[in-house]
Amino acid sequence: MDHFLYRDGRLMAEDVAISEIVAEVGTPVYVYSSATLLRHLQLFEEALDGLPHLVCFAVKSLGNVAVLKLLGEAGAGMDIVSGGEYARARAAGVPGERIVFSGVGKTREEMRMALEGGIRQFNVESEPELQALSEVASSLGKTAPITIRVNPDVDAKTHAKIATGKSENKFGIPIARAREVYAMAARLPGIEVIGIDVHIGSQLTELAPFEAAFTKVAELTEMLRADGHDIRRLDLGGGLGIPYERINEAPPLPFDYGALIRRTVGHLGCEIEIEPGRLVAGNAGLLISRVIYAKSGEGRDFLILDAAMNDLVRPSMYDAHHDIVPVIEPEAGAETRPWDVVGPVCETGDTFARGRELPPVGEGDLVAFRSAGAYGAAMASEYNARPLVPEVLVRDDQFAVIRRRPSYEEMIARDSIPEWL
Numbered sequence: 001m002d003h004f005l006y007r008d009g010r011l012m013a014e015d016v017a018i019s020e021i022v023a024e025v026g027t028p029v030y031v032y033s034s035a036t037l038l039r040h041l042q043l044f045e046e047a048l049d050g051l052p053h054l055v056c057f058a059v060k061s062l063g064n065v066a067v068l069k070l071l072g073e074a075g076a077g078m079d080i081v082s083g084g085e086y087a088r089a090r091a092a093g094v095p096g097e098r099i100v101f102s103g104v105g106k107t108r109e110e111m112r113m114a115l116e117g118g119i120r121q122f123n124v125e126s127e128p129e130l131q132a133l134s135e136v137a138s139s140l141g142k143t144a145p146i147t148i149r150v151n152p153d154v155d156a157k158t159h160a161k162i163a164t165g166k167s168e169n170k171f172g173i174p175i176a177r178a179r180e181v182y183a184m185a186a187r188l189p190g191i192e193v194i195g196i197d198v199h200i201g202s203q204l205t206e207l208a209p210f211e212a213a214f215t216k217v218a219e220l221t222e223m224l225r226a227d228g229h230d231i232r233r234l235d236l237g238g239g240l241g242i243p244y245e246r247i248n249e250a251p252p253l254p255f256d257y258g259a260l261i262r263r264t265v266g267h268l269g270c271e272i273e274i275e276p277g278r279l280v281a282g283n284a285g286l287l288i289s290r291v292i293y294a295k296s297g298e299g300r301d302f303l304i305l306d307a308a309m310n311d312l313v314r315p316s317m318y319d320a321h322h323d324i325v326p327v328i329e330p331e332a333g334a335e336t337r338p339w340d341v342v343g344p345v346c347e348t349g350d351t352f353a354r355g356r357e358l359p360p361v362g363e364g365d366l367v368a369f370r371s372a373g374a375y376g377a378a379m380a381s382e383y384n385a386r387p388l389v390p391e392v393l394v395r396d397d398q399f400a401v402i403r404r405r406p407s408y409e410e411m412i413a414r415d416s417i418p419e420w421l
């Protein structure tokens with residue numbers, strides 16, 4: 001469910017017309033709905049109701065400080081993977097005790113930053129990382145609360161670039177070796193073992209892989225407890241998929257995911273953490289773009305937009321589908337025709353869709369990419385010297401620019417020319 005609907009023939013974000021935002025901010029621009037973000041967070045809260053839990057929003061999916069503040073004030077914790085994300089979460093007012101630190105390559109500097117600023121736990125992914133964390137924590141006279149990320153060797157049945165739970169992936173410690181690594185952790189100074197972490201991939205459209213992974217985590221919990229570890233927290237990661245193609249897809253609902261969590265690990269008396277990103281942010285954001293040219297090619301027609309792969313990389317990077325809709329509502333029964341929807345960047349990969357059936361659209365029209373809230377702006381770049389795409393947050397009938405479009409001067413001012421040149 002989202003809050004982007006047509007009203008009186010105009011696409012709205014809550015009670016704000018998209019065209020009104022564009023008149024002020026221009027295109028391309030990301031538009032987020034506060035109500036949708038909060039609603040999605042709430043779905044997870046309801047799904048885990050009655051279990052001690054913390055929903056930690058995956059900052060990597062949408063890291064704007066205003067969005068983090070909105071979710072943080074609604075009670076969310078944050079899942080971070082870098083010092084930069086830690087700084088963002090803290091700038092948004094999220095306390096350290098609600099921030100979990102994931103990631104396969106945390107540097108000592110990042111560990112220090114989190115230990116000094118306050119952190120809920122580190123999700124450790126390897127023995128060398130454990131060793132480094134022990135040294136950093138000890139040198140600061142602190143104790144680092146940790147879980148170890150185990151790799152349960154299950155097939156998440158998702159795109160190869162975003163699957164993480166198979167043994168060939170770089171993530172976590174093979175579950176078969178978990179006991180020995182926990183034993184090592186228990187012996188290290190500055191380390192306190194508190195739980196287990198697992199994350200098997202993103203955009204999962206079935207519950208079965210979660211079930212397989214969580215069942216293994218439950219077994220491991222019993223085993224580690226028998227070994228004398230006080231396992232009291234389970235971080236089950238993120239990964240629940242969303243419908244990108246509205247008409248064809250119906251991924252599992254948070255409610256059923258919650259029921260699965262209860263069934264597989266609910267009896268263990270552990271505090272549960274989850275780290276959803278996409279399901280909270282994905283359908284809470286649109287990317288709005290304007291058609292620059294409609295160009296006829298040989299046997300193909302191209303709709304050339306002012307948004308490009310640097311603004312939304314998912315189609316070129318993962319062959320991802322995003323629904324594209326006109327900002328002015330098409331007439332009922334309007335004929336469609338196929339377009340190759342592309343951006344102005346100088347490579348063929350800068351293609352959003354091939355042969356996409358669209359209702360009448362032409363030069364100067366505005367279109368919206370749906371489901372663009374997660375891994376959209378967060379993955380944007382300035383490739384082709386295109387200024388970083390701005391972001392707008394809507395709440396009811398108000399909107400605010402939460403990241404403005406840099407001017408060319410600002411973009412260039414970050415470069416510097418050496419004095420010897």
Ligand code: LLP
Nearest residue numbers: 058102199202203238239275276277278375
């Ligand atoms: N926790 C960990 C440790 C993760 O690595 C991720 C995502 C999440 C949580 C959040 O997963 P989610 O609930 O959003 O599925 N750029 C790709 C997705 C990469 C996901 C990376 N890790 C895309 O655009 O599809």
